[in-house]
Amino acid sequence: MDDDQLIDEALAGNSASFGLLVAKYQDRLFNTMTHVAGSPEDARDVVQDAFVKAFVKLETFGRASGFYTWLYRIAFNVAISRQRRHKPTVSIQQQREDWGHEPASGEAPPEDRLERQELAGQVQAALAKLTQEHRTIVVLRELDGYDYETIGAILDLPVGTVRSRLHRARMQLRTELKQVLQPDHS
């Protein structure tokens, strides 16, 4: 059953259908929001708030974009609002030690996996050093795989701005990761 059908059923009064949408996207959104919100604890609250808002306002979803895109925008706004109100429960820096033990992909050979794991830890640390706007746009592109147009829609930015901001974010990441990326040059 696709998203539109589930949404139709939810609008018709079958909240269980919305529950299926939650189940479908909760982990994906949680992963992303962990980086945007700054901590899994905050991300969890953000994701829950976002789903609740989405449920409450489901009638207003025009389906001009995908449900997840719409949801993401809600979640993003929730995360930003929360960050304005208070700092993350646990700083991203603190999580550096926690993250990286659990690679998402276990298909690579052990040595590659270790290398990737190390790189992931470095990337995570570098990501934490980015500004909010740079971090968000990188997450949208690299973790969620959104195209520029969708990123622009979510962040309410022109595509050109998305492109340039993403590039600047990447260049900052590259600088931060110089030792990992090009050890011979350091």
Next chain:
Amino acid sequence: MNPIPDDELLSAYLDGELSEADRARAERLLAEQPEARQLLEDLRAIRGGFEGLPAHRLEQDFPARVLRSAEREMLADESSQAADKTPAEGNRSAIAPPLPAVGQAAVGRAPPSLQPSFTFARWRRPMAWAGLALAAGLLLMVFDRNRQAPNPQDQVAHAPSAGSEMRAANEPGSPPADAVPLFARDPASAQSGRDESGKPEKQPPQEAIREADAALADKPAGLGGRAAARPESAAEAAPKAAAPMPAPRGDVAKTAGQKPAPAAGPAPARRSGSFELRQSEMTRNGAQAAELSLYDVEFKQDGKLVSEPLGENTLIVWCDVDADVADQPEFRQMLASNQIAWEPDRPSDPTGKAASSDRTPAIELKSGGEKKIADEAADESVAKKSRGAAVAGASAQQRLSDRERRLRRLAESRSGDAKQQSVERAQVVAETLSESNSDYVLVEATEEQLKAVLTEIDRHPEMFLSVNVEPAAEVPAQQAYRSYNRGRASLPQDKMGRLSKDAREAKPKEAGAAAAVKEKEATQQAGAARRLQAGRAQRVMILQQSAQTPEESAERDKSDFSDAGSAKQEAQVESLLRKDRGKQSALGVEAKAATKDATPAKPKALAAPAADSAKPDDETSPAESSSGVQVGRGYQQALFIFRRVSSPEADFAPAEAGKKPQ
């Protein structure tokens, strides 16, 4: 890393976001400049680093949690709506004219002046009501595989034991069992009942959408703006949404003197001594409510999510019912039309012990083509996760022990007066429900439903000899239900007072012997107590309300429901509750002083001993007892305890064994 003239091009190249011309240009750049190739390689490596980031997962019951939160959010909205109207409603209890019959003031049928203006929150409410419980149940079934899949009928538990009442109801002379559908579960009925009036509930979709967008996005425009470009969806949803709920009582009070519009359907005939039912409305309303999912009260404490156990916030309604009318079909119909099924087994089981020892499935309700033995619903997990609109007692003893255990657990976590009160409450409920002439129905319903039941009960003093509403101490919204107090359900209160005394004197008694002694004492006290025009409940109410301004009441009610989910607002609620507890302590001191001064008009302490409460000089006019109290909206749990008495002047006595319904 040397600078690259157009390195932004490479970033877009990596993302595949270039036009044909730009892509050709990027490839030329890569072919000509090693730095460009290095940059592209680094960007790809970074991308690979993202792929290696750990995957976080949320717990499996997260969807159910989201739906519960959504439910709470909607309730908060409704509470806010109610709070907006509160000034006029707040002082309604004493001066409000008699309420229209149950369901008569359904929104769609109220006169224009009574029709509440449409709000977005209102037309989305039915969707949640109709589906949230079902959703939670289904999700639990899907995601919690260790637990047996919930049956829709888990939401309804029925009376224990022999099921004499249901069988009796099918006997000649009694209405057929399906004359009043106890639980209308047809989804179509829930849908069809959403708006009978149609137009009054509609709002220009654009307005609703603007409202939604304003709440949706912190940033203007963007996707939220685009999402708004679907007015037809809102327009389609709006007519479905208006539930035929009884109009808020405050609306009636606000427009005193105006007669509600006649119901569109055929007016039910009113017979002397029978209940004036608005069955169709209430059944439909109940069809939605039957799907409700109730949540345990959750709040954050020291950073941890705390879930309060079932029972603490339960409103207890003590009802003395005439033994002669308790078995009349009209009585059951009234309960059933308000989604309450009372299946007392006592007439055939005066000892009250057969229910647990010989637990014949009392009734089998058909729902969704399936059958369910009532006792299964007594399972705690079901009670917690699949609660429906009405949960009747499965087994007095079993449910009693569950309830007592929960209350005791709660009590143990407290200290001082609160602990004492919790313990006493548990003991009183436990003892009362173990009596042979008592039965109970545990109801979980909306405020409107509870008010409908209480109103209907209030309209029939010939059957309900006394009503004593006992709100949970920490649920401000329940305090207003005290206005339904009438007469005196003396035994529970006497017990409460005596238990307090026992606790103070530290005289623990053997449970069985104590129950017998207390029963005898209570019976003696009950006769005298019945001569009072007003009981302790009214005095307590006055005591509480006199120390509470309408503003405080409004603030408390509003905080209780509208602020759920926000840590800051939760803190406000906690603060108010602390304030309330402090106030009660202060009042206790004041009451002691009053007792010392022997001033007849002064109320006694909140947990006044029975001996004091039985004194005629404590009489207080019920009219005095009403003041500004507001009822917040939301799902509430109520335990209706029906005590069968033989006549208004008689002491409490067990019902006749084997009494047949008339």
